[in-house]
Amino acid sequence: MSGRREEILDAAVAIADEHGVDAVSMRALADRVGVTPMALYRHVKDKAALLDGMVGRLLTALLPTDPAEERTWDERLRALAHAARRVTQRHPWAAHLLFSRPAVTPDGLRAVDIIYTALIEAGVPEPQVPRLERLISTFVIGFAASEASGRFAPGAGDPRGRRGHLDDGELPGHEALGPWLGLPLDLTTEFEADLADITRLVEAVARREG
Amino acid sequence: MSGRREEILDAAVAIADEHGVDAVSMRALADRVGVTPMALYRHVKDKAALLDGMVGRLLTALLPTDPAEERTWDERLRALAHAARRVTQRHPWAAHLLFSRPAVTPDGLRAVDIIYTALIEAGVPEPQVPRLERLISTFVIGFAASEASGRFAPGAGDPRGRRGHLDDGELPGHEALGPWLGLPLDLTTEFEADLADITRLVEAVARREG
DNA sequence: CGTATACGTCTACACTGTAGACCCATGAGT
DNA sequence: ACTCATGGGTCTACAGTGTAGACGTATACG
Numbered sequence: 001m002s003g004r005r006e007e008i009l010d011a012a013v014a015i016a017d018e019h020g021v022d023a024v025s026m027r028a029l030a031d032r033v034g035v036t037p038m039a040l041y042r043h044v045k046d047k048a049a050l051l052d053g054m055v056g057r058l059l060t061a062l063l064p065t066d067p068a069e070e071r072t073w074d075e076r077l078r079a080l081a082h083a084a085r086r087v088t089q090r091h092p093w094a095a096h097l098l099f100s101r102p103a104v105t106p107d108g109l110r111a112v113d114i115i116y117t118a119l120i121e122a123g124v125p126e127p128q129v130p131r132l133e134r135l136i137s138t139f140v141i142g143f144a145a146s147e148a149s150g151r152f153a154p155g156a157g158d159p160r161g162r163r164g165h166l167d168d169g170e171l172p173g174h175e176a177l178g179p180w181l182g183l184p185l186d187l188t189t190e191f192e193a194d195l196a197d198i199t200r201l202v203e204a205v206a207r208r209e210g
Numbered sequence: 211m212s213g214r215r216e217e218i219l220d221a222a223v224a225i226a227d228e229h230g231v232d233a234v235s236m237r238a239l240a241d242r243v244g245v246t247p248m249a250l251y252r253h254v255k256d257k258a259a260l261l262d263g264m265v266g267r268l269l270t271a272l273l274p275t276d277p278a279e280e281r282t283w284d285e286r287l288r289a290l291a292h293a294a295r296r297v298t299q300r301h302p303w304a305a306h307l308l309f310s311r312p313a314v315t316p317d318g319l320r321a322v323d324i325i326y327t328a329l330i331e332a333g334v335p336e337p338q339v340p341r342l343e344r345l346i347s348t349f350v351i352g353f354a355a356s357e358a359s360g361r362f363a364p365g366a367g368d369p370r371g372r373r374g375h376l377d378d379g380e381l382p383g384h385e386a387l388g389p390w391l392g393l394p395l396d397l398t399t400e401f402e403a404d405l406a407d408i409t410r411l412v413e414a415v416a417r418r419e420g
Numbered sequence: 421c422g423t424a425t426a427c428g429t430c431t432a433c434a435c436t437g438t439a440g441a442c443c444c445a446t447g448a449g450t
Numbered sequence: 451a452c453t454c455a456t457g458g459g460t461c462t463a464c465a466g467t468g469t470a471g472a473c474g475t476a477t478a479c480g
Contacts, residue, residue, distance in 0.1 A: 095309075096306050096309055096310070096355075099305075099306055099309075099352070099355045099356055099359050099361055100306070100359045100360075100361070101361075109381060109384070110380070110381070112383070112384075113380075113381045113382065113383040113384055114383070115383070116383025116384065116386070116387060117382055117383040117386075120383065120386060120387075126386070126387060126389075126390055127390050129383075129387055129390065130387065130390060130391060130395075131400055131403060131404070134356070134362060134400070135349070135404050135407070138349060138352040138353050138356055139345070139348060139349045139352060141352060142309070142348040142349060142351060142352025142355075143348050145306075145309045145352075146309055146344070146348055149309050149310045150310075151309055151310070151311070152344065170320070170323075171319060171320070171323045172323065172327055173322070173323040173324070173325070173326025173327040173330065173339075174319070174322075174323055174326065176326070176327075176330060176336070177326060177330075177336060177339055177340065179336075180336055180337050180339065180340060181340060185340075190341050190344070193341060194341070194345050197345070197411055197414075197415065198411075200411070200414060201407055201408075201410070201411045204407075204410060204414070205407065
């Protein structure tokens with residue numbers, strides 16, 4: 001009940017934001033809270049549980065603050081997706097933790113539920129809804145994690161420099177796309193385009209047997 | 211040049227497979243190789259570089275062994291996706307490392323190239339190809355990582371038991387889907403269905419302006 | 421012969437998570 | 451008024467981590 005646990009989790013999040021998640025050690029966290037390392041174990045079972053708790057705190061921030069019921073299903077979906085991306089931009093370390101820990105926290109379930117209701121409203125046949133929820137959340141979290149950890153970083157996709165010792169004939173695709181690779185990429189508009197495509201995917205599934 | 215490095219990386223992979231990736235310590239690895247911990251640093255810059263090298267080894271296994279040129283673009287895509295999933299099933303620890311390290315290794319580029327050529331063959335307008343490649347690889351790796359780390363695990367999606375202290379009214383989506391949640395899920399056929407949907411997505415993009 | 425080069429060893433340091441025993445304030449019950 | 455449980459905090463100690471730095475040695479090549 002005591003807000004002490006939340007205090008601790010927030011301190012841990014702050015450390016991770018400032019110095020990276022690796023800087024979150026029990027000792028450093030204890031220092032920050034003004035307490036002995038072992039005292040933390042009264043509020044947190046484990047270091048693993050600590051990390052779980054940290055993402056839990058962020059999940060809360062992900063949910064729409066105002067019910068905002070007015071909008072259409074695809075706008076609600078997009079809003080949630082953008083919120084998720086915003087969180088992982090502010091807290092890059094959190095991105096790949098979202099994969100490890102199933103979203104069984106209340107807030108996690110609430111997020112899943114938003115997707116469920118959106119898909120139902122879109123006319124997706126009910127048996128397909130859970131699958132599409134997983135497809136969407138997987139992509140969104142995956143995109144966020146990729147962005148946060150540099151998988152999309154400049155120099156990853158193409159750069160002529162990178163593919164040093166491969167015969168050009170070995171990478172026909174890269175060769176064909178020469179002009180388009182290496183452009184600076186705007187991940188925000190790319191994310192938008194991806195979401196639009198996925199929205200169309202949902203509509204297609206709904207049409208197939210709605 | 212020396213195959214020593216590969217020997218070491220393979221030993222590390224073996225340890226990770228047997229006892230989890232956390233069991234891959236420089237000391238444990240050194241023991242396994244029959245050498246002193248510090249000797250490893252002649253072949254590997256860092257622990258981080260060690261992990262990179264490990265996923266590099268797996269990437270090699272991902273690529274199609276025989277050129278297998280006969281097939282259509284979507285079959286080649288599906289084959290690659292399944293190969294990726296197979297790898298992360300055999301080596302669950304590797305899944306989320308794939309997100310951290312950009313695929314700049316030669317084998318990584320080769321995999322990207324397979325997707326590029328498939329998309330071009332599908333008729334996707336060239337400027338859109340890199341984006342769709344990222345969309346697809348993000349989803350595939352995301353699916354693999356989710357599966358490997360239990361995000362899809364039974365008990366994650368619904369279970370009545372889990373959503374203990376939430377008013378049922380708070381999760382209308384879950385309530386509406388009651389019957390369909392909690393079914394045992396067959397991730398292989400789900401993955402197939404997802405890939406089919408994504409194939410259709412690609413076709414739609416190709417149609418839009420092909 | 422001499423000298424690189426590749427490979428390996430030993431020692432040492434700062435740091436990690438956490439088990440176990442102990443302490444102290446508060447408040448409830450009898 | 452006395453006991454007792456409970457929640458929070460402290461100290462010590464241990465086994466394990468990655469890795470910097472100095473030192474050794476055996477093979478291959480000029």
